[in-house]
Amino acid sequence: MVPDQSLSLDQVILSSPAVLMGGRMEDTPRVDFVTGNIALFGFSPGDLTEGRVTPETLILEEDRETARRALAECVSSGAAE
Numbered sequence: 001m002v003p004d005q006s007l008s009l010d011q012v013i014l015s016s017p018a019v020l021m022g023g024r025m026e027d028t029p030r031v032d033f034v035t036g037n038i039a040l041f042g043f044s045p046g047d048l049t050e051g052r053v054t055p056e057t058l059i060l061e062e063d064r065e066t067a068r069r070a071l072a073e074c075v076s077s078g079a080a081e
Contacts (some may be wrong), residue, residue, distance in 0.1 A: 021048065021055065025074050029055050 013020055014035060022033040031048040051074055052064040059067050 023055075025071070029071060031055060 015036065018035075019038050019041070020033075020035045021031050023031040034045045034048045036045055036046065043053055043057070048055065056067070058063060059063070059081055
């Protein structure tokens with residue numbers, strides 16, 4: 001018999017090399033979850049979940065206006081997340 005090699009979603013998320021964030025779409029996005037590998041950029045998960053660092057500050061300055069427009073579109077569409 002072959003051992004079960006399936007990974008749970010939690011295992012996939014926590015082992016991903018990408019920084020993953022989750023939260024709610026509001027006028028100012030709220031981060032409820034961020035993977036620990038955010039430390040690669042000098043931040044802790046608590047920096048984002050507790051509001052000491054905003055997601056906007058993680059976006060290159062020249063891309064922020066595009067990100068703001070995309071967020072506003074998401075919010076106006078009624079998207080919850």
